[in-house]
Amino acid sequence: MTTEELQNTTADKVVDARGTACPGPLLAAKKAIGEISSGQVMEILSADEGTRRDIPKWATKKGHEYLGTIEDSGFFRIFMKKG
């Protein structure tokens, strides 16, 4: 998805993991993905640089769709759709 499309996306679940370092955001995503249904969108907020690569890889491997990442002021907004 384009940045503009992502900016207009309202996630079904937003996970704020900005207070944690790796693997905090990944574990938060893993926990939260069980709380949404297939086809729903989850947005993970992370200030951890490593997570930017980690979560898309994890999402794709686990059969979800990585939609894209927006860089905000000091943190990332990572979007994925549950498979």
Next chain:
Amino acid sequence: MEENKKMTMALCTGSFDKLIVAGIILSGAVAEDMDVEIYVLLYGAYAFKKENGAKIDTSSEYPELNRELKTSLESMNVPTWVDFFTTAKELGNVKFYICGTAGKIWGGEKVSDFIDLADDICGIGEYVDSAQNADVHMLI
């Protein structure tokens, strides 16, 4: 359904820094839905004694950096190694087995002598068998 991948870890260390490393790797494995068996050996068994656990705060490597490391970890909200292991166990299929000999060295004979994370006491044969069947095997 595809069977989960397996990780086997031999945890020999009682240094809190390396225990945190183990906790971080374990977290990644659990996020990947791997089944994990951790065999707690020698100094690991010391850290797992009920009276030790989260109180373990020394590292054998660069002990002069202990204070700096602890301060940084705290400011970054990095959990303690016990918290890492506890969360991993809540989220996935993770088992901790204490080596019987190592346990005895530190005065622990029964699983109840160790922190609640410990699932059982084991012999080395079980560890070798687990390592043989693991997709990922590591020694920390």
